[in-house]
Amino acid sequence: xxxxxxxxxxxxxxxxxxxxxxxxxxxxxxxxxxxxxxxxxxxxxxxxxxxxxxxxxxxxxxxxxxxxxxxxxxxxxxxxxxxxxxxxxxxxxxxxxxxxxxxxxxxxxxxxxxxxxxxxxxxxxxxxxxxxxxxxxxxxxxxxxxxxxxxxxxxxxxxxxxxxxxxxxxxxxxxxxxxxxxxxxxxxxxxxxxxxxxxxxxxxxxxxxxxxxxxxxxxxxxxxxxxxxxxxxxxxxxxxxxxxxxxxxxxxxxxxxxxxxxxxxxxxxxxxxxxxxxxxxxxxxxxxxxxxxxxxxxxxxxxxxxxxxxxxxxxxxxxxxxxxxxxxxxxxxxxxxxxxxxxxxxxxxxxxxxxxxxxxxxxxxx
Numbered sequence: 001x002x003x004x005x006x007x008x009x010x011x012x013x014x015x016x017x018x019x020x021x022x023x024x025x026x027x028x029x030x031x032x033x034x035x036x037x038x039x040x041x042x043x044x045x046x047x048x049x050x051x052x053x054x055x056x057x058x059x060x061x062x063x064x065x066x067x068x069x070x071x072x073x074x075x076x077x078x079x080x081x082x083x084x085x086x087x088x089x090x091x092x093x094x095x096x097x098x099x100x101x102x103x104x105x106x107x108x109x110x111x112x113x114x115x116x117x118x119x120x121x122x123x124x125x126x127x128x129x130x131x132x133x134x135x136x137x138x139x140x141x142x143x144x145x146x147x148x149x150x151x152x153x154x155x156x157x158x159x160x161x162x163x164x165x166x167x168x169x170x171x172x173x174x175x176x177x178x179x180x181x182x183x184x185x186x187x188x189x190x191x192x193x194x195x196x197x198x199x200x201x202x203x204x205x206x207x208x209x210x211x212x213x214x215x216x217x218x219x220x221x222x223x224x225x226x227x228x229x230x231x232x233x234x235x236x237x238x239x240x241x242x243x244x245x246x247x248x249x250x251x252x253x254x255x256x257x258x259x260x261x262x263x264x265x266x267x268x269x270x271x272x273x274x275x276x277x278x279x280x281x282x283x284x285x286x287x288x289x290x291x292x293x294x295x296x297x298x299x300x301x302x303x304x305x306x307x308x309x310x311x312x313x314x315x316x317x318x319x320x321x322x323x324x325x326x327x328x329x330x331x332x333x334x335x336x337x338x339x340x341x342x343x344x345x346x347x348x349x350x351x352x353x354x355x356x357x358x359x360x361x362x363x364x365x366x
Contacts (some may be wrong), residue, residue, distance in 0.1 A: 012075060015082045016045055022085045026112065028104045036341040045078060047071030056159055057193050064194070068159040073350030076314060080119055083316075084112060123314065123352030130172060130345060131359040135331070137338055138305060138366045142282040143250035150178040150209075151361040153288070153307025154344025156218065161196040161346050167346055169360070170206050178209045179249065183236070184307045185216025185259060185288030189348065192226040204234035211236045212244060214256035214286040216308065218348075227325055239286065241266045243275035252365075260289045272299040282365065290341045293326050297334035303340045305330030305361070311343035315355030329356075 020038050038320050048071035056064040088108075091097035101108040150173045157166055173181060188195065195201070204211065207314045213236050219227040232237050234275050239256020246252045258265035266274075268285060279300045287296070290306035311329040312318030321328035325341070332339040345360050347353070 003200060012048075012078055015078050016042065019078060019081045019085060022081075022102070025103050026105055026108045028106050037352040041074075044070055044187045045209040048075055052108040055191075057191055061159075061194060061197055064267055065159050065162075071158070072348075073210060073352070076123075076350045076352050077116065077120065078347070079314070079317075081112075082114050084115060092197060096304045096341070107166075119354065123330075123354045127347060127351045127353040127358055129170070129358070131357045132172075133342075133359050135338075135363045136248060136366060139250075139252075139282040139302070142280075143252055143365050144248075145250075147176050147180070147249060147252070147365040148176060148178045149182055149284075149363040149365065150176050151182045151184065151305050151342070151363055152345045152348050153184035153305070153342040154186040154216070154310060154348075155183070155202060156186055156189040156344070156346040156348050158191055158194050158222075160349075160351060161189065162194070163200045163203055163348075166200060166203045167206075172360060174206070174208050178253075178362075179244075181207055181209050181211040182212065182254065182284070182286060182288045182305060184211035184305050184342065185214050186218040186307060186344070186346075187213060187216070188219055188222045188227055188230070188282065189346075190218065190221055190322045192230050195230055201230060202235060203233035205308065207235075210257065212254055212286070213238050214288055215240060215259045215287065216288040217259050217261045220259060220261045229249070241271060241273070245281065251281040253283045255283060257285065257287040260291065267299075268296050268301065269299040272301065276300075288325060290325055290339070293334055293337075293346060296339070301337050303363075305342070305363075306339070307342045307344050309341060309343070310347065312355075313343075313347060313349070313356055314352055318355055 003365040023038060024034050027037060047067050050073050051067055056068060088097055088102060092099060092102065155161065215238060228238065240258045255271050255275055257268065257271065272283065283302045283305040285296060285301045287304055287306050289308045296304050309321045309325055309328045311331055312321045327339060327341050329341050329343055332341065340361060342361055343359055345354050345358050347358060
């Protein structure tokens with residue numbers, strides 16, 4: 001884990017050096033103005049590191065929001081600036097881009113600015129456009145009537161997704177008139193504090209159906225005991241290696257696994273043996289991180305809903321999640337077990353979706 005943390009911070013620093021050198025070369029400005037631009041860019045990225053080192057709970061909520069949004073957005077902007085300058089450098093090697101375009105160039109500077117503004121205005125607008133994903137599964141007569149379940153993951157409520165944003169999502173859910181609401185972890189981003197100060201729990205209490213959830217890794221980052229108290233206030237039933245049955249709806253069992261962060265959590269086989277030993281019930285498992293999907297299939301789970309991957313949030317990070325996970329996004333099936341890995345309705349860091357979507361899932365059980 002320490003190696004990944006070092007890489008997580010080292011690569012952006014290398015990217016800053018590469019981008020800073022290119023920005024210095026391309027800007028048609030005096031040395032003083034170039035220095036000011038580089039310092040401003042470095043300060044934005046420094047906020048990203050500062051947010052981790054000092055934490056945001058020590059400053060006022062308005063300032064914490066600014067620090068979070070500016071600092072974390074700079075990471076995504078840095079990624080795309082690095083890719084753009086790499087493309088331009090490659091084009092120069094192939095003699096497709098003249099060297100004058102990258103040195104003291106008005107045309108080059110305006111082009112880079114226009115491309116970056118276009119990408120991130122689109123990415124931000126696309127983030128706020130929540131996609132409705134529809135699924136339908138046959139329970140083979142194990143439910144009394146067709147059931148509608150609205151499922152979400154990775155809300156990441158906190159300094160960048162405030163109460164007003166959650167209110168929109170609650171309206172989406174209530175409009176579906178679901179029988180149940182299921183949430184596959186990471187409801188909280190990095191701290192419970194902004195949720196408490198804004199009274200976010202009241203928005204969850206507006207949901208017009210019972211709400212069940214499992215924990216995600218970010219609940220542990222935010223302080224799991226505080227998170228549990230928030231969930232009680234919000235009326236969310238958190239299932240930690242627990243299950244709930246709905247005899248009034250038929251033979252339906254929902255199992256919530258504790259997050260993979262807990263090394264002592266029960267295996268999916270143990271949970272199935274404890275809560276659905278005869279496998280006569282239609283069993284839904286909520287498991288935040290979609291690892292070892294074959295184990296759920298072997299245990300006889302009917303349907304598993306997971307999140308965590310965000311599908312990378314922005315391209316080309318989606319390529320990395322594809323390489324890491326057996327299924328990093330969308331519908332998947334192993335034997336008779338169906339899976340859906342959601343890219344999440346919320347987001348971590350900057351509010352940009354490029355090549356991915358923010359979504360909620362409407363599942364109909366026949």
